[in-house]
Structure formats: C-alpha cells, structure tokens
Amino acid sequence: MTAVQPSLITTLPGSAYTDASLFSLEQERIFEQTWTCVALAADLTGPGAFRTVTVGRESVVLVRGRDGVVRGFLNVCRHRGAALCTEESGQLRRNLQCPYHAWTYSLSGELIAAPNLTTMPDVDRAEYGLHVVHLREWLGYVWICLAADPPSFADDVIGEVVTRLGDVDSIDRYDVGSLVLGRRIRYDVASNWKLIVENFMECYHCATIHPELTEVLPEFADGFAAQYFVGHGAAFAPDAQGFTVDGRAGAERLPGIADDQDRRYYAITIKPQVFVNLVPDHVIVHRMTPLAADRTVVECDWLFAPGVTEIDASVELFHRVNQQDFAACERTQPGMASRAYRAGGVLVPSEHHIGEFHRWVSDRLA
Numbered sequence: 001m002t003a004v005q006p007s008l009i010t011t012l013p014g015s016a017y018t019d020a021s022l023f024s025l026e027q028e029r030i031f032e033q034t035w036t037c038v039a040l041a042a043d044l045t046g047p048g049a050f051r052t053v054t055v056g057r058e059s060v061v062l063v064r065g066r067d068g069v070v071r072g073f074l075n076v077c078r079h080r081g082a083a084l085c086t087e088e089s090g091q092l093r094r095n096l097q098c099p100y101h102a103w104t105y106s107l108s109g110e111l112i113a114a115p116n117l118t119t120m121p122d123v124d125r126a127e128y129g130l131h132v133v134h135l136r137e138w139l140g141y142v143w144i145c146l147a148a149d150p151p152s153f154a155d156d157v158i159g160e161v162v163t164r165l166g167d168v169d170s171i172d173r174y175d176v177g178s179l180v181l182g183r184r185i186r187y188d189v190a191s192n193w194k195l196i197v198e199n200f201m202e203c204y205h206c207a208t209i210h211p212e213l214t215e216v217l218p219e220f221a222d223g224f225a226a227q228y229f230v231g232h233g234a235a236f237a238p239d240a241q242g243f244t245v246d247g248r249a250g251a252e253r254l255p256g257i258a259d260d261q262d263r264r265y266y267a268i269t270i271k272p273q274v275f276v277n278l279v280p281d282h283v284i285v286h287r288m289t290p291l292a293a294d295r296t297v298v299e300c301d302w303l304f305a306p307g308v309t310e311i312d313a314s315v316e317l318f319h320r321v322n323q324q325d326f327a328a329c330e331r332t333q334p335g336m337a338s339r340a341y342r343a344g345g346v347l348v349p350s351e352h353h354i355g356e357f358h359r360w361v362s363d364r365l366a
C-alpha cells in the first residue's frame with residue numbers, strides 16, 4: 001500500500017455522491033437556502049404565461065402578472081394542497097385556478113374566489129393567498145430563493161461574477177439581458193450535481209476529452225482550470241476566427257465588450273447551480289436541477305444578439321463539450337459507490353478550486 005502524501009488535498013469520500021440522506025440535506029441546506037437560477041425571463045412571454053420549476057424539494061410556479069412583473073409561488077393550493085400547475089409551461093386564461101375544488105388565485109397570488117366561499121366566513125381570503133418566494137431578475141434570468149431570509153444577492157450571485165472577472169462591468173458589457181435564446185438543449189445526466197460542478201471548475205481533463213475546445217483555446221490543453229484565467233479570460237488560438245466547432249467565424253462581436261475581452265473566453269461558476277461562459281459573440285448559460293443523488297438535469301441556453309441566425313457552428317462546439325463533460329461525469333458516478341473510492345481521491349494543484357468548493361459545501365451542511 002502506498003501512503004497518500006500529506007501535501008495532497010483529498011476529495012470528498014465516495015458516499016458524498018451517492019448517499020440519499022446527504023442529498024436531502026443538500027436540498028434543504030443548499031438549494032432551498034441559496035439563490036438559484038430557474039428560468040429565462042423572456043420565456044414568460046406575457047401576462048398569464050407560467051412555468052413550473054423545481055427548487056430543492058419544492059415545486060414553484062412562476063407567473064407573469066398583468067403588470068408585467070414575474071412572481072413566484074409555491075405550487076401548492078392553500079385549500080388542501082393540490083398542485084396548481086402540473087405542466088412545465090403554459091398560458092393561464094385569467095387567473096390561477098386549482099383544478100381540484102376550483103379555488104382561484106389572482107396572478108399576484110391573492111385568493112380571489114372559491115366555490116361557496118360566502119358560506120365559509122372563517123376563511124379569510126387575505127390569509128389564504130399563495131406563498132410568495134423571493135425573486136430577482138438578473139442577466140435576463142429569474143433567480144429565486146426559498147429561504148425565509150435570503151442571503152444577499154449582491155454578495156452571493158453578483159459577487160461570484162466579480163470574483164472571477166474582477167468587476168461587474170466586465171459582464172455588464174455583454175448586456176446578457178438583451179440577448180435572445182438561439183438554442184436550448186436539456187441534458188439528463190446520470191451523475192451527482194457536485195461531479196458536474198467539479199468538472200466545470202477544472203480543465204485538467206480538457207486535453208483528454210475536449211479536442212474541439214482545445215483547438216480554439218490552446219491554453220486549456222495545459223490543464224489549468226477555466227477559473228484560473230481570472231480577469232483576463234483564455235485567449236483564442238491565432239488561427240481561430242470564432243468560438244465555433246471548426247474555428248470558422250461566428251457572429252459579429254457584441255457591441256459593448258471591450259477590446260481586451262475580444263477573442264477571449266471567460267467561464268464563471270455561480271454556486272450552487274449556474275455556469276456562465278462568455279465569448280465575444282454569444283453567451284452560454286447552464287442551469288442545473290439536481291433530482292436525485294445520481295441524477296441531475298442541466299439546461300443549456302445559447303444566447304445571441306437579436307437577428308443572428310447562423311448559430312449552428314457555435315452551438316455545436318459547446319454541445320460537444322457538454323456531451324464530453326457529462327459522459328465523463330456519468331463514467332465517474334458508479335465509481336463513487338465502489339469500495340475503491342470509499343476514502344475518496346486526490347486533487348492535483350490545478351484543481352484547487354474544487355477543494356474550495358468542497359469547503360463551501362461542507363460549511364453549508366455543517
């Protein structure tokens with residue numbers, strides 16, 4: 001038996017990726033306490049448009065009101081608990097009506113009608129409105145927090161971006177909220193959510209599994225983490241004309257970005273479930289929804305300036321990267337349950353961000 005060198009940082013034990021009770025605790029203490037990104041605001045097209053999303057162990061319905069404001073409610077009727085919306089998305093005719101006994105809520109969540117309500121003087125309508133969740137819009141996305149007293153959005157969400165880019169102007173210049181959805185691909189990944197975060201945080205694997213990406217970003221073949229290029233991004237290869245699967249030119253550079261952001265790629269992890277990639281002509285946003293210890297749904301949006309139609313070569317590059325990354329995570333998941341990994345593994349120095357992530361998770365579960 002070889003002894004592990006004391007200078008090496010060990011990973012979490014394998015059970016951290018397989019244990020159902022630990023996963024419940026993560027749902028409770030992480031996903032139900034932090035800000036999570038749940039929908040593209042533009043997908044809620046007008047008054048009455050709704051989407052149901054899963055956050056931690058809760059279902060939440062997002063609705064655009066008549067005043068144009070998006071609100072979020074726990075998707076539970078206050079009468080006897082039926083789910084109000086069971087479709088993933090749709091258009092409400094006027095109000096939000098429970099399909100069970102027809103209690104009716106306004107788009108702002110107030111109880112406005114119920115059959116025979118006049119015969120039930122004890123039911124105070126003001127008391128039985130829907131439970132509202134904390135909600136913010138940023139980068140064109142809807143972010144919600146189920147905590148009674150949410151943490152600071154400026155510190156926990158915007159602060160993560162500032163940590164990676166050096167300042168908030170660097171992302172504001174992409175004007176992400178003005179971009180439109182070019183493509184969305186949903187990946188159902190048979191892997192624990194932490195393996196997906198860890199994979200995104202390191203580029204030690206890039207030379208092995210990402211031939212197309214390292215062609216465009218040759219620095220990544222050196223194995224340094226995407227997060228390593230703080231403030232200045234990773235440079236495109238001299239012969240790459242754009243961030244595309246074959247290096248061909250992409251769309252026009254977005255108007256606001258600075259010269260020193262051109263021909264560069266920035267990767268940002270916003271814990272616990274968002275990855276943002278910035279390139280000169282588009283932005284890629286990944287949102288994760290963990291559903292079980294060994295299952296995570298990842299939705300990836302490719303956002304472009306309005307009017308851009310030639311997007312296939314750009315989408316194909318990161319779609320391949322996603323497929324390669326998620327295949328690696330799925331390859332790793334079974335090993336987490338093996339006796340060979342009971343005590344975990346080790347992190348090489350370029351994976352030190354993963355060690356910080358493990359501390360972040362552990363602090364929240366403590």
Ligand code: FES
Nearest residue numbers: 077079080098101
């Ligand atoms: Fe919704 Fe009865 S459970 S109206």
Ligand code: FE
Nearest residue numbers: 199206210325
């Ligand atoms: Fe990767």
